[in-house]
Amino acid sequence: MALQLAGEGLVRVTGVPIPGPAAGMALLLAVLWWRPAWRAALQPTAHGLLAHLSLLFVPAGVGVIQHLARLGAKAWAIGVALTASTWIGMAVTAWTLRALLPRAPSPASPATAQDGQP
Incomplete structure (x- = not known):
């Protein structure tokens, strides 16, 4: 959520025509590339979201x-x-x-x- 908020802020400040959540996902990708150890910390959250993905529709x-x-x-x-x-x-x-x-x-x-x- 923090990276999504950072993405929203980055888009508003720079005026780049992309959605804030997409910028947040790009930031998440950069963070996971920069700090691979964080992948293990995010894995339970990712599995929980994927288990209930149908609710998002x-x-x-x-x-x-x-x-x-x-x-x-x-x-x-x-x-x-x-x-x-x-x-x-x-x-x-x-x-x-x-x-x-x-x-x-x-x-x-x-x-x-x-x-x-x-």
């Missing part, structure tokens, strides 16, 4: 039901936006993979083999 579901009429009125635009963004995301992923695969070492290259085993 309840507010989103309530919001959808509450605005069902508005969503129905904009269904065509929402459908087009979802379809287009899915196809664009898949195309960008494919192009990125196609650009990066030639740079990847082959499975039989000496760089990946250890102790004479492929």
Whole structure:
């Protein structure tokens, strides 16, 4: 929570157009990279959150039901936006993979083999 608050403050001070919680998660990643021993301390909390992850979808579901009429009125635009963004995301992923695969070492290259085993 402290890192989320720090992320919110950082976003407000700098004016960076990203959500504060996302900045807080980036700060958490930096802290865990900088202090690997903290991973063990956060593990019980992470397991507790993951065990009850389905509860986090309840507010989103309530919001959808509450605005069902508005969503129905904009269904065509929402459908087009979802379809287009899915196809664009898949195309960008494919192009990125196609650009990066030639740079990847082959499975039989000496760089990946250890102790004479492929």
